[in-house]
Structures are given as structure tokens and as C-alpha cells.
Amino acid sequence: xxxxxxxxxxxxxxxxxxxxxxxxxxxxxxxxxxxxxxxxxxxxxxxxxxxxxxxxxxxxxxxxxxxxxxxxxxxxxxxxxxxxxxxxxxxxxxxxxxxxxxxxxxxxxxxxxxxxxxxxxxxxxxxxxxxxxxxxxxxxxxxxxxxxxxxxxxxxxxxxxxxxxxxxxxxxxxxxxxxxxxxxxxxxxxxxxxxxxxxxxxxxxxxxxxxxxxxxxxxxxxxxxxxxxxxxxxxxxxxxxxxxxxxxxxxxxxxxxxxxxxxxxxxxxxxxxxxxxxxxxxxxxxxxxxxxxxxxxxxxxxxxxxxxxxxxxxxxxxxxxxxxxxxxx
Amino acid sequence: xxxxxxxxxxxxxxxxxxxxxxxxxxxxxxxxxxxxxxxxxxxxxxxxxxxxxxxxxxxxxxxxxxxxxxxxxxxxxxxxxxxxxxxxxxxxxxxxxxxxxxxxxxxxxxxxxxxxxxxxxxxxxxxxxxxxxxxxxxxxxxxxxxxxxxxxxxxxxxxxxxxxxxxxxxxxxxxxxxxxxxxxxxxxxxxxxxxxxxxxxxxxxxxxxxxxxxxxxxxxxxxxxxxxxxxxxxxxxxxxxxxxxxxxxxxxxxxxxxxxxxxxxxxxxxxxxxxxxxxxxxxxxxxxxxxxxxxxxxxxxxxxxxxxxxxxxxxxxxxxxxxxxxxxx
DNA sequence: TTGAAAGCGATACCAC
DNA sequence: GTGGTATCGCTTTCAA
Numbered sequence: 001x002x003x004x005x006x007x008x009x010x011x012x013x014x015x016x017x018x019x020x021x022x023x024x025x026x027x028x029x030x031x032x033x034x035x036x037x038x039x040x041x042x043x044x045x046x047x048x049x050x051x052x053x054x055x056x057x058x059x060x061x062x063x064x065x066x067x068x069x070x071x072x073x074x075x076x077x078x079x080x081x082x083x084x085x086x087x088x089x090x091x092x093x094x095x096x097x098x099x100x101x102x103x104x105x106x107x108x109x110x111x112x113x114x115x116x117x118x119x120x121x122x123x124x125x126x127x128x129x130x131x132x133x134x135x136x137x138x139x140x141x142x143x144x145x146x147x148x149x150x151x152x153x154x155x156x157x158x159x160x161x162x163x164x165x166x167x168x169x170x171x172x173x174x175x176x177x178x179x180x181x182x183x184x185x186x187x188x189x190x191x192x193x194x195x196x197x198x199x200x201x202x203x204x205x206x207x208x209x210x211x212x213x214x215x216x217x218x219x220x221x222x223x224x225x226x227x228x229x230x231x232x233x234x235x236x237x238x239x240x241x242x243x244x245x246x247x248x249x250x251x252x253x254x255x256x257x258x259x260x261x262x263x264x265x266x267x268x269x270x271x272x273x274x275x276x277x278x279x280x281x282x283x284x285x286x287x288x289x290x291x292x293x294x295x296x297x298x299x300x301x302x303x304x305x306x307x308x309x310x311x312x313x314x315x316x317x318x319x320x321x322x323x324x325x326x327x328x329x
Numbered sequence: 330x331x332x333x334x335x336x337x338x339x340x341x342x343x344x345x346x347x348x349x350x351x352x353x354x355x356x357x358x359x360x361x362x363x364x365x366x367x368x369x370x371x372x373x374x375x376x377x378x379x380x381x382x383x384x385x386x387x388x389x390x391x392x393x394x395x396x397x398x399x400x401x402x403x404x405x406x407x408x409x410x411x412x413x414x415x416x417x418x419x420x421x422x423x424x425x426x427x428x429x430x431x432x433x434x435x436x437x438x439x440x441x442x443x444x445x446x447x448x449x450x451x452x453x454x455x456x457x458x459x460x461x462x463x464x465x466x467x468x469x470x471x472x473x474x475x476x477x478x479x480x481x482x483x484x485x486x487x488x489x490x491x492x493x494x495x496x497x498x499x500x501x502x503x504x505x506x507x508x509x510x511x512x513x514x515x516x517x518x519x520x521x522x523x524x525x526x527x528x529x530x531x532x533x534x535x536x537x538x539x540x541x542x543x544x545x546x547x548x549x550x551x552x553x554x555x556x557x558x559x560x561x562x563x564x565x566x567x568x569x570x571x572x573x574x575x576x577x578x579x580x581x582x583x584x585x586x587x588x589x590x591x592x593x594x595x596x597x598x599x600x601x602x603x604x605x606x607x608x609x610x611x612x613x614x615x616x617x618x619x620x621x622x623x624x625x626x627x628x629x630x631x632x633x634x635x636x637x638x639x640x641x642x643x644x645x646x647x648x649x650x651x652x653x654x655x656x657x658x
Numbered sequence: 659t660t661g662a663a664a665g666c667g668a669t670a671c672c673a674c
Numbered sequence: 675g676t677g678g679t680a681t682c683g684c685t686t687t688c689a690a
Contacts, residue, residue, distance in 0.1 A: 001441075003667055014677045019669060026670090027675050049442040051389065051667030053379045055682045061422070061443070068408070077402045079397075084426055086432075090441050093390070094423040096411055103415075110420050112330075113378040114390070214598065243602045251602065267545065269399075273572045275579065275604035343661045348685055355686090356659050380683035384666050597682055661690085666683105673678085 002043040011039035022047060024252055053115055062296065063111035064094045065104060072268040073238070073285060074122060077141060080289020081120050088297060089116070097123045112136065118296045124183045137299035141292045144184050144309065149299065151292040151310045153283040155185040158314040159192020162235045162263045162281050167200050169323045171233025171261050174204040175224065177245070179237035186237055189265060189281075193235050209237050217244035225252060228300040232260055239264035239271045242278055246321065262321040276320030284312050331372040333478050340368035342651045351376060367491050367608025371586055382444050391625065392440035392448040393423045394433060401410065401597040402567070402614060403420075403451060406470060409618020416521035417626060419446070426452045447625045453512045466628035470621045473638065478628065480621040480639045482612040484514040487643040488521020491592045491610050494645055496529050498652045500590050503533040504553065506574070508655035515566055516608075518594060522564050538566050554581060568593035568600045571607055575650065591650040605649030613641050 002023075008015045013032055020028045021036045028036075039045070053059035062085055064076045082092055093116060095107040105125050111119055112134065119134075122141040140150040166174055175191050180185025190206075191216035197204045205228055209220050218234075219246045224231075242264030248258065254260050256276055264271060267282035291310050298305055333351075337344045349357045352641045368374070369578055382388035388475075391414055395403045422445060424436040433452050440448055441463065448463075451470040456498030469479040477610075495503055505522050508515025519535075526533045534557055538549045550573045553560075558576055565571035575585065583589050585605055593600060596611035620639050625636055 004669095005667080014675055015668080016670080016679090017675085020676085023669080029675060032675080046438065046442060048383075048444070048667050049439070050379055050382045050444050051682090052669080053682095054377075054383050054667080054684090055669050057682070059379065059443075064423075069398060069404045069411075070401075070408050072399075072401065072404075075398050075401075079399050081426065082398075082423075086424065091436075091443070092423050094393075094421050095415065096408065096412075100451060107420075108380070109375065110389075114388075115377070115379050177421070216600075247602065247604075270599055270602060273576065274600060274602060276577075294537075318396070333685095334683080343685080344684080345661055345663095346659085352685080358659060361659080377683050380666090381685075382666095383668090383683080384685050386666070644665090659690105662688090664687085665685090669676105669681085671680085674676085 001048070002045040002046075004047065006043055007036065007039045007045050009037045010043060010046065029153075029292065035270060043182075044268035057115065058117050059115045060090055060317060061093050061116045062090050063107070063108050063114075063115060063116040063121075064092045065097055065111075065119065065121040065123050066095070067099050068096050068121055069094075071240070072270060073266050076268070076285040077122060077289040077292075080291075081141075081293045083234055084290050084293035085296070108134070108233075110150050118300050120292050120296055124180075137296060139292045139296045139299065141288060142185055148297055149305070149308050151288050151295060151312070152185060153288060154313045155188030155314075156192035156195070158265060158281040158283070159189040159194070160196050161192075161221040161314065161316050162189070162265070163193040163196035163200070165279075165318075166233045166235060166261055166263060167202060168195070169233075169257075169261055169325050172202050173228070173231050174202055174233040174235065175228050176206050176211050176235045177220070177232045177237045178202060178206050179209060180242075189237065202230075205231070209241055214240045216243055217241040218248070221245045225249070234260060234262045234263045239266045239268045239278060239280055241276055242280070242321075243270060246274060246276075246278065257321050257323045264321075267317055271317075272319065279319045279322040280317050282315045282317045288312055330377070331374040333374075333376065333558050334375050335372055336365065336368045337520060339372060340364045349443055355569050356581050359640050369434040386444065387446050387491075388444045389419055390422050390443060390445045391419050392436070392443075392445045392450075393421045394426055394436050394448065394450040394548050395424075396452055396453050398423075399425075400569070401599060402595050405597070405614040406451060406618040406621075409615040409620075412623045413619050413622035413626070413632035437463070440634075447629050449621050449625055454510075466625060468621045468625045468628065470617060471514055472654075477658065478624055478634070478637050480617050480624060481514060482617060482639070482641045482643050484517030484643075485524070487612070488518035488523070488564075489525050489592060490521075490643065490645050491518070491594070492525035492529070494608075494651060495564060495590055495592060496525070496531060496564045498562075498586075498590055501531050502557070502560050503531055503562040503564065504560045505535050505564045506538045506549070506553070506566045507535050508570075518566065534560070534613060538570055542566075543573055544567045546570040547577070548656075550574045550577035554578070563589060563591050565591065565593045568595045568597045568607060568609055571609065571650075572599060572603055575603060575605075575607065586650050586652045590652060593650075596646055600646075601648065608648045608651040611644045611646045614652040617641055 008018045020026045097104040119138040144150050180189045264278050264280035267280045271278040333344050349355045426433040448467040473479050507519045514575045593607050593609035596609045600607040
């Protein structure tokens with residue numbers, strides 16, 4: 001690999017001059033510029049980012065921390081983040097935390113060691129990790145905390161919509177599947193559903209689903225039908241969980257949506273592929289990723305930020321796990 | 330951030346000594362070691378990776394290039410790669426290429442600029458990118474090329490199995506969905522299926538599916554049923570495509586697997602969630618990611634490699650889109 | 659066993 | 675306009 005020195009020698013100028021044409025900073029004669037550019041071409045020179053980072057004390061890297069890229073929700077989020085950052089010339093340093101505080105801490109640590117200019121984190125740590133005393137601009141995704149910058153969807157409203165749609169479609173004995181309490185969006189959805197159910201003329205029960213994963217949900221699904229065999233409406237904590245429920249219900253010979261209605265959360269690609277396809281509360285996942293990246297960019301450029309939190313709207317997607325009704329708003 | 334200098338001053342020694350205890354290299358008295366460690370503790374010092382990389386001319390970063398992390402096949406692959414590399418203290422610099430040679434080239438370029446120690450690439454570029462003159466150890470995933478290190482599944486055998494299973498389950502008019510020719514594994518599967526069909530007593534036809542995506546496949550599915558309305562067996566180029574076909578078939582009122590049998594490829598998580606659940610040729614995706622990472626690690630450590638190519642076996646997963654038969658092997 | 663000093667490859671300040 | 679050089683934070687000879 002050629003260095004700036006080689007280029008300088010080749011062009012017969014100093015490294016300072018080469019640096020100037022490289023960064024278009026300061027004056028440099030048109031002719032010498034030409035020479036330098038020729039030398040760069042000839043040597044196929046490309047500046048060493050590491051040396052640059054060392055001097056500037058910051059890189060062109062951004063840390064991205066997710067619970068698990070294998071979860072379609074997070075990979076969609078990641079894509080949104082990447083698409084905007086990549087265009088601005090930033091690169092992603094990426095890690096899966098598995099909701100493990102130690103892993104999370106380790107990644108944050110190496111992010112810092114590598115002098116990232118910013119961090120996007122979608123983790124929901126049980127313990128509280130030290131993001132506070134990090135000088136690095138950080139945006140949280142799908143996770144709200146009052147003191148920090150964050151982008152997330154309106155989970156509470158989503159919960160309300162889900163409960164409302166379920167009730168107006170005639171379910172009388174509703175079961176809410178509640179995600180982990182420490183995961184804020186999950187808690188919000190639950191609260192939203194509760195808001196509506198508490199005021200409505202229906203029975204309901206609450207079942208905990210510890211994790212968001214399909215495997216976990218599959219086990220719970222069995223238990224749930226044992227416990228509440230006459231449930232006629234289920235509000236799942238997310239689409240993956242809903243898929244598990246759907247499978248189990250079908251296995252038990254229940255008719256959906258006639259015996260049981262089912263509403264998920266997220267609208268991951270899977271949801272429209274299920275049969276019957278899943279009615280769900282759609283989060284603008286890709287858009288959330290984009291907005292987080294844009295917010296981070298502003299933070300990095302030290303632009304003024306109008307609001308620390310960006311809350312995006314959710315939307316009911318009517319598919320085949322809920323019954324049709326007359327449109328009454 | 331404290332630097333090595335600060336630590337040296339605090340401990341009353343030279344930076345060289347600090348460096349020695351940091352890297353456990355060379356002699357250092359037990360007592361001074363204690364002092365240095367105390368200073369490190371006190372200042373909460375952690376070495377700057379960037380400076381280290383600059384001197385060593387290589388980082389602890391590894392570049393990972395994928396077509397699209399949003400595709401469950403690739404996110405699973407990524408997870409396998411990450412899980413082994415992360416444990417060895419390496420971090421991932423990650424990018425989506427979208428099968429776009431320019432993007433791919435750009436990422437490779439920044440990987441080099443950031444002095445990655447290795448690259449894992451799962452892209453299938455139409456044009457030929459310059460990996461050749463890169464001195465950096467590179468392992469290709471899900472893509473075979475004679476001169477390079479690669480990990481992939483036995484696509485040809487997979488194609489054979491798919492065709493065989495389809496025939497022994499009684500399909501007489503089979504349609505093969507053929508992925509892009511320039512994607513080697515897709516071509517292999519196609520060839521494998523052809524191997525068997527050519528010798529069998531059945532009719533068959535071939536339909537091209539340009540991309541691997543669901544959206545693309547959805548369009549093709551319609552066309553396919555128009556063109557070959559009496560097909561009674563479909564071998565899809567992958568599970569995403571199979572899902573689209575399944576949906577379209579159901580929409581047309583076809584009965585599966587009675588009217589039409591369907592076999593996919595990959596066994597992504599989605600496949601078992603479809604209804605009816607998808608019979609498919611399973612690739613050991615996560616394992617492929619792991620093996621690629623392990624191979625890369627060997628390459629980096631300059632260990633001797635017994636074989637440049639690692640081919641992993643595939644396996645028929647019988648689910649509900651194929652008919653049951655007596656077990657005749 | 660330890661320290662001084664020369665790099666690694668870039669940037670930017672200060673002279674000229 | 676251009677060049678010399680200190681500097682970023684670390685590793686590694688080479689002497690002492």
C-alpha cells in the first residue's frame with residue numbers, strides 16, 4: 001500500500017501539499033494539484049483511515065448494537081440505519097448483544113476503543129449500562145429513556161388500537177400476551193391494551209411471554225390454551241409470538257378468525273406470509289432505523305435538535321386473523 | 330480518555346514498561362507490574378485500538394459483506410460468523426451490497442482503508458470484483474470459486490434430492506424455478522434437479538426467477554401458473570420464492586400437497602411457520618457461517634489449511650407441502 | 659529489568 | 675502557495 005509519503009515523492013512535493021489536495025484545504029496551485037493527482041492515480045493511493053482517525057481522534061465508524069440480527073424486526077431496523085449512514089460515508093461496527101449486559105458492555109467498550117463517532121443501540125438491558133458518561137453521541141432505537149435521544153413507535157397507541165379492533169370485532173374473552181416488563185415498548189403496548197380493556201365490557205386475562213422469540217412463544221402457546229381454553233381473542237406481544245399462537249391454535253383445530261381472533265405487533269415480512277395471514281399493528285420499522293440514523297447524523301454534526309425523542313405512528317393492518325366488520329370508524 | 334502516557338506518569342515508569350505489562354511481552358518486575366496495574370485501574374485506562382492498529386498495520390476488525398441482511402438466510406449466516414469471531418475478540422465491519430458491484434467495491438475499499446485483518450463475503454457479484462490482488466485473507470460464503478477459500482452447501486445434491494423426493498411422491502409434471510445463473514449455488518441446485526429429471530419418466534419445465542426476493546417471486550408466481558396451469562410439482566429456488574408460490578397457489582384454490590407438491594430450499598425459520606408448512610432442502614446455514622469464520626481465523630493465524638473449500642451436506646426436511654409415502658429409501 | 663526514541667500514516671500549524 | 679515538523683497513542687528495537 002502506497003502512503004502519502006510515496007505520493008509526495010512521486011509528485012515531487014511535500015506531504016503537506018498532498019494532504020492539502022486530498023482534503024481540499026488551503027491553497028494549492030492548479031498545476032501542482034494536477035501533479036499530485038497524477039501521482040495518486042499512478043500509485044493507486046488511498047489514504048489510511050486508521051492514521052487519519054488517530055490524528056483526528058475520531059473515525060468514520062458508527063457502532064450498531066442490536067439484541068439479535070436474526071430477528072426480522074432488528075434486521076429491518078439495521079437496514080434502515082445502514083442505508084442512510086452508508087450514503088454519508090460512514091461504516092457500521094456491528095454487534096449482537098443477546099440482551100446480555102456483559103456482551104453489551106463489551107461491545108460499547110470496543111466501540112469506544114475504535115473511536116466510533118456515534119452509536120445506535122436497540123438493546124434493552126436488564127441492568128443499566130454506562131452510556132451516560134460516554135461522550136459519544138448515542139441514539140436509542142425502539143427504547144425510550146427520558147434523558148437520552150431515542151426513536152421509537154407509539155406502543156401505547158398500538159396497544160389501544162389492538163384492543164379496540166379486537167372488541168369491535170366481537171371478542172368477549174380476551175387474552176393479552178405481555179412481553180418482558182423491562183422492555184419498554186412491550187410494556188407500553190400492554191398498557192395501551194389495558195387502557196381500553198379496562199373500560200370495556202369484556203373479560204380478559206394476562207399471560208407473560210418472557211422472551212420475544214418464536215421457540216419461547218411456542219411453549220407458552222400450549223400453556224395458554226390449557227389455561228384459558230375459551231379465549232376468543234388474543235393480543236400477542238409481537239408477530240413472532242403471534243405466529244406461534246397461530247400454529248398452536250390451528251393444531252388444536254380452532255378456527256381462525258371464527259373461534260379466535262389474533263392480532264400481532266410489528267408487521268414483519270413473515271406476517272403476510274402466514275396462513276391465514278396475520279392482522280397486526282404495524283410499526284414503521286425501516287423508517288425508524290432511518291430516522292435514528294438521521295438523528296445521529298445531526299448529533300454528530302452538532303446541529304440543533306428540536307426534539308430528543310421521535311415517536312412514530314403505528315397502524316392497524318387488517319388481514320385474515322380478525323373478522324370483517326362494517327366500517328364504523 | 331487516559332492514554333498510555335498518563336498511566337506511565339501515574340505509575341512512575343516509562344510508556345515502554347506500561348506497554349510491556351499491557352501486552353505481557355518482555356520482562357517486567359513483579360512490583361512494577363503491580364504499580365502499573367494499579368495506575369491502569371485508577372485511571373480506568375483502556376488502550377486505543379486505533380493507535381495500536383496504526384503501528385501494527387492491522388486492526389482487530391473483520392469485514393463482513395452480505396447482499397442483504399434483511400434476508401433471513403443471510404442474517405443467520407451473519408450470526409454464525411459473528412458468534413465465533415466475537416469470542417476471539419474480533420469485531421465486524423458490516424455492509425449490505427444489494428448485489429451491486431459498486432457498493433461491493435466501495436465496502437471492500439473501506440475495509441482495506443480500515444486495515445481489517447480478514448474478510449467474509451457472501452456476495453455474488455455480476456461483474457468480477459478485485460479480491461485477487463488483496464493481500465487480506467478472504468473467505469467466501471455460499472459461493473464457490475476455484476481459486477478462493479469458500480464455504481458452501483452441496484447445492485447440486487440438494488437439487489437432486491428435491492427432484493427425487495418429488496418424483497417418488499408422484500408428481501408427473503414438474504416445474505423448476507431457476508434462480509439467477511450468475512449465482513453459483515442457485516445454478517448448482519438447478520443442475521442437480523436437472524440431473525435427476527432428465528433421467529426420469531416425467532415432464533418438466535423451467536421458469537426463471539430473476540431475484541431471490543419475495544416481491545419478485547410473487548409476480549413470477551402468477552405468470553408461472555398461467556403458463557403451466559397443470560403443473561403438479563414445483564421445485565423452488567429458495568424458501569422465500571416457495572412462500573410466494575404457496576400463497577399464489579392457495580389463492581387460486583389449488584390444494585397442497587394434493588394438487589401440487591412444493592419443495593423449497595434453505596429451511597429458513599419462516600418455512601416451518603407457513604401453512605401448510607414447507608417441505609424443503611435444509612442448508613446448515615448457521616453452521617456455514619461458523620465454519621467460514623473458523624476458516625478465516627486459521628487463515629489469519631497462518632495455520633495450514635487442509636482444504637480450500639468446505640462443502641456442507643444438505644438434507645430433506647419433510648413437512649406438509651409434499652405427500653406422505655411409504656419409506657422406500 | 660527498564661527507558662529513550664524511532665516509527666506507523668496521516669493532519670495542521672507556523673514559517674518562508 | 676509550499677514545506678518542515680510536531681502530534682495523535684501505541685509498539686518495539688536498542689542501549690544502558
